[in-house]
Amino acid sequence: MELTPVTDLPEIRPGDDIAALVADRADLEAGDVLTVASTIVSKAEGRMANLEDYPVSGRAEEIAARIEAIAGEEKDPRFAQAVLEESTELLIDAPFLLTETRFGHINVNAGIDRSNVPDHDLLLLPKKPTESAERIRSGLEARGIEDVAVIVTDTCGRPFRHGQRGVALGWAGMPASRDWRGELDRDGHELGVTVQSVVDELASAANLVTGEGAGGTPAVVVRDWAFGDHAGSDELFRAVEDDLVRQALREWSIDD
Amino acid sequence: MELTPVTDLPEIRPGDDIAALVADRADLEAGDVLTVASTIVSKAEGRMANLEDYPVSGRAEEIAARIEAIAGEEKDPRFAQAVLEESTELLIDAPFLLTETRFGHINVNAGIDRSNVPDHDLLLLPKKPTESAERIRSGLEARGIEDVAVIVTDTCGRPFRHGQRGVALGWAGMPASRDWRGELDRDGHELGVTVQSVVDELASAANLVTGEGAGGTPAVVVRDWAFGDHAGSDELFRAVEDDLVRQALREWSIDD
Numbered sequence: 249m250e251l252t253p254v255t256d257l258p259e260i261r262p263g264d265d266i267a268a269l270v271a272d273r274a275d276l277e278a279g280d281v282l283t284v285a286s287t288i289v290s291k292a293e294g295r296m297a298n299l300e301d302y303p304v305s306g307r308a309e310e311i312a313a314r315i316e317a318i319a320g321e322e323k324d325p326r327f328a329q330a331v332l333e334e335s336t337e338l339l340i341d342a343p344f345l346l347t348e349t350r351f352g353h354i355n356v357n358a359g360i361d362r363s364n365v366p367d368h369d370l371l372l373l374p375k376k377p378t379e380s381a382e383r384i385r386s387g388l389e390a391r392g393i394e395d396v397a398v399i400v401t402d403t404c405g406r407p408f409r410h411g412q413r414g415v416a417l418g419w420a421g422m423p424a425s426r427d428w429r430g431e432l433d434r435d436g437h438e439l440g441v442t443v444q445s446v447v448d449e450l451a452s453a454a455n456l457v458t459g460e461g462a463g464g465t466p467a468v469v470v471r472d473w474a475f476g477d478h479a480g481s482d483e484l485f486r487a488v489e490d491d492l493v494r495q496a497l498r499e500w501s502i503d504d
Numbered sequence: 505m506e507l508t509p510v511t512d513l514p515e516i517r518p519g520d521d522i523a524a525l526v527a528d529r530a531d532l533e534a535g536d537v538l539t540v541a542s543t544i545v546s547k548a549e550g551r552m553a554n555l556e557d558y559p560v561s562g563r564a565e566e567i568a569a570r571i572e573a574i575a576g577e578e579k580d581p582r583f584a585q586a587v588l589e590e591s592t593e594l595l596i597d598a599p600f601l602l603t604e605t606r607f608g609h610i611n612v613n614a615g616i617d618r619s620n621v622p623d624h625d626l627l628l629l630p631k632k633p634t635e636s637a638e639r640i641r642s643g644l645e646a647r648g649i650e651d652v653a654v655i656v657t658d659t660c661g662r663p664f665r666h667g668q669r670g671v672a673l674g675w676a677g678m679p680a681s682r683d684w685r686g687e688l689d690r691d692g693h694e695l696g697v698t699v700q701s702v703v704d705e706l707a708s709a710a711n712l713v714t715g716e717g718a719g720g721t722p723a724v725v726v727r728d729w730a731f732g733d734h735a736g737s738d739e740l741f742r743a744v745e746d747d748l749v750r751q752a753l754r755e756w757s758i759d760d
Contacts, residue, residue: 346748352665408741410742410746411680411699412698412700444659498756
């Protein structure tokens with residue numbers, strides 16, 4: 249398996265065609281996986297915003313005050329309002345905002361970025377990242393580049409382990425996970441590992457290559473990796489019923 | 505960045521020298537990262553066990569009964585006992601056992617494997633995976649193979665997202681994470697992403713190549729990836745004080 253960053257992409261602006269920009273710079277082949285950082289997908293989709301776009305609700309005022317009380321750092325209630333508007337559920341309100349975005353992804357601040365966004369205050373995540381991935385895949389097909397899977401990626405933190413790692417937000421042309429159920433180990437026992445989240449693993453692998461910051465390259469071509477002859481699934485985001493941690497967080501709140 | 509599985513490793517037995525077995529089969533170079541699945545590290549370290557090795561405590565009886573009541577599936581109390589003995593804290597007791605292992609990793613069933621273990625019932629995780637990684641790295645050095653980082657890997661599930669992905673349990677020759685704090689984006693803003701868990705991302709990348717089951721290859725060579733000129737940290741496992749989800753789980757229990 250080989251990962252190659254797509255270099256020399258320009259600063260992406262609203263309306264830019266990511267498929268075209270990548271196709272001009274990468275020698276894509278059938279069977280490749282193309283990962284694209286959500287930052288450039290968001291920019292192409294015009295998902296920039298300003299704090300003044302968010303008239304503050306009482307809920308956002310409360311949350312900002314609570315974060316200031318608990319975390320001891322100033323929180324702009326307009327930012328809290330932006331996070332609420334991108335979210336369907338608040339999992340933790342302080343000392344930081346952890347929410348579920350409208351497309352099911354759980355992240356701090358609904359994944360809203362305050363760096364990497366020229367001329368605006370905020371960069372929101374793509375509205376429907378799987379549709380974004382499908383559009384990029386179709387754009388490649390329209391240029392005669394067939395059978396390339398596309399993953400829209402982000403980085404985020406997680407419980408239990410420090411640090412951020414690459415994750416998938418949306419995908420097209422491949423299932424999200426590979427199902428080993430019913431397959432056997434060397435000794436003929438059924439495998440303990442059942443469902444492998446390959447889109448997240450590909451996003452993590454790509455994140456090693458993209459880097460961050462001024463030298464960052466937001467798209468990566470993965471070659472010589474194949475999903476193989478396994479069952480697949482497109483379920484990536486856990487519902488509350490399938491997630492004891494989400495259930496525990498519903499009943500819990502940190503004290504002021 | 506290129507990932508190549510180490511093929512033709514034999515079935516690993518207690519006392520086997522993993523560094524020697526890999527060195528004979530892989531053309532390792534300075535700067536490479538070698539990932540090794542914890543299953544073969546455990547086998548080399550003799551971490552097999554049988555259910556009869558675990559006289560059952562009252563706590564294990566209770567847990568097995570509770571899992572049977574809630575999950576409706578039979579649970580051997582000796583298995584629950586084995587999990588308790590590998591753990592320092594129980595985060596969830598039913599419908600499955602989620603614990604912190606003695607080296608800080610949080611996983612279902614303390615990572616004890618019931619497949620991939622010939623002639624025994626159970627395969628426990630390595631006792632101190634970072635020491636295991638250091639031993640493998642020293643073993644390579646003793647064969648004249650210098651400057652190869654080693655990561656002992658596992659797969660495990662996570663809250664919020666379905667499926668398992670590769671994670672690091674121990675590492676040697678590189679820091680666990682890369683710290684971007686203070687570095688700037690293209691526009692001169694400080695980066696939002698601060699700490700990147702590179703050992704986990706490398707473990708995830710390797711897991712795409714190893715596969716599971718009869719055709720699985722438990723070691724992978726990562727070439728042309730470099731940690732680069734960044735600050736690093738070896739903190740990977742969150743302490744309770746740094747983890748609101750662990751705090752929430754401490755106060756929460758599913759009803760019978």
